Amino acid sequence: MKIVGVIPARYGSTRFPGKPLELLKGRPLIQWTIEGARKSKLISELIVATDHEGIKAAAEAAGAKVVMTASELPTGSDRINAAVQNIECDIVVNIQGDEPQVTGELIDKLAQVFLEDKNLDMATLAHPISEEELQSMNSVKVVLNKNDEALYFSRYAIPYSRKSAEDMGSLEGCMKHIGMYAYAKKFLKTFCAAPPAFIENAESLEQLRALYLGAKIKVIRVKEALVGVDTPEDLARLEKML
Numbered sequence: 001m002k003i004v005g006v007i008p009a010r011y012g013s014t015r016f017p018g019k020p021l022e023l024l025k026g027r028p029l030i031q032w033t034i035e036g037a038r039k040s041k042l043i044s045e046l047i048v049a050t051d052h053e054g055i056k057a058a059a060e061a062a063g064a065k066v067v068m069t070a071s072e073l074p075t076g077s078d079r080i081n082a083a084v085q086n087i088e089c090d091i092v093v094n095i096q097g098d099e100p101q102v103t104g105e106l107i108d109k110l111a112q113v114f115l116e117d118k119n120l121d122m123a124t125l126a127h128p129i130s131e132e133e134l135q136s137m138n139s140v141k142v143v144l145n146k147n148d149e150a151l152y153f154s155r156y157a158i159p160y161s162r163k164s165a166e167d168m169g170s171l172e173g174c175m176k177h178i179g180m181y182a183y184a185k186k187f188l189k190t191f192c193a194a195p196p197a198f199i200e201n202a203e204s205l206e207q208l209r210a211l212y213l214g215a216k217i218k219v220i221r222v223k224e225a226l227v228g229v230d231t232p233e234d235l236a237r238l239e240k241m242l
Contacts, residue, residue: 011052032100039104049083126175
């Protein structure tokens with residue numbers, strides 16, 4: 001089973017244009033992600049999918065293969081799907097380009113579940129949620145079934161609509177979603193060919209299209225949280241942390 005890692009890196013981010021080339025401790029963000037991803041033991045090839053020559057140059061300097069993709073592609077999943085069209089593989093791991101703290105261990109936890117369940121469509125990561133994250137609309141929550149498969153994702157404090165976490169005495173009703181995914185290549189193609197689902201548009205969460213299509217999304221529980229970079233302020237905070 002061949003597993004490929006793809007880092008989608010678009011230049012024209014709405015909230016932070018040129019983000020992959022911004023410097024963190026003197027190195028471009030995309031370089032941090034590449035260096036973390038290259039420590040994976042299970043992916044056989046690492047690709048950066050981008051629409052920008054500057055990102056291409058930075059990625060190649062960091063040792064990654066680059067596939068140029070159209071700027072018009074609407075999502076990271078579409079960019080990844082375009083990048084692997086002509087690559088023979090079974091599993092594709094979506095490694096977010098704005099996650100400079102990504103590790104090979106996290107990537108391998110995602111990939112490993114496909115070696116154990118060859119009928120799996122998708123996998124993702126989540127960690128225990130805090131009260132602050134539960135109340136934040138910027139934090140995506142995921143509710144799981146008994147098999148650690150996703151029932152639903154939301155920006156709202158699900159499932160605490162009638163009784164609060166304080167009333168229930170526990171935050172175990174949901175977990176904080178980490179936006180890394182692995183897909184069976186054939187499901188990724190199906191996913192990108194389908195139009196956005198109503199629930200996806202309502203919540204502005206792409207992974208809800210997969211649930212709407214009937215996909216099984218395995219959720220891997222991890223202890224650690226990743227500090228992603230969505231805004232210049234996030235980058236400044238991470239710089240201080242490091």
